[in-house]
Amino acid sequence: MNIKLLNLNCRAATRLLSESLDRDLTRIERIGLRLHLIVCGACRAYRRQLAAMRRMIRRHLATGGDADSEARLSAEARERILKTIEGRA
Numbered sequence: 001m002n003i004k005l006l007n008l009n010c011r012a013a014t015r016l017l018s019e020s021l022d023r024d025l026t027r028i029e030r031i032g033l034r035l036h037l038i039v040c041g042a043c044r045a046y047r048r049q050l051a052a053m054r055r056m057i058r059r060h061l062a063t064g065g066d067a068d069s070e071a072r073l074s075a076e077a078r079e080r081i082l083k084t085i086e087g088r089a
């Protein structure tokens with residue numbers, strides 16, 4: 001058992017957070033990370049950003065990047081703008 005993992009610094013904690021997306025962390029890594037996140041607001045914020053980014057990437061991949069509502073809205077907006085410009089020309 002690597003006792004250092006129970007006293008992570010932020011560099012090690014963020015590395016583990018990133019790696020946890022790609023592989024299952026060991027039990028001791030999970031415990032060390034959890035302990036660090038309890039005391040470290042910066043790494044909790046990093047974890048939130050990582051999770052949000054992951055959701056965005058997943059949604060982007062799932063929709064092919066152009067089927068989500070924001071993309072539809074901006075396409076409609078583009079059309080409105082183009083019509084307005086053409087109407088004035």
Ligand SMILES: [Zn+2]
Nearest residue numbers: 010013040043
């Ligand atoms: Zn930290």
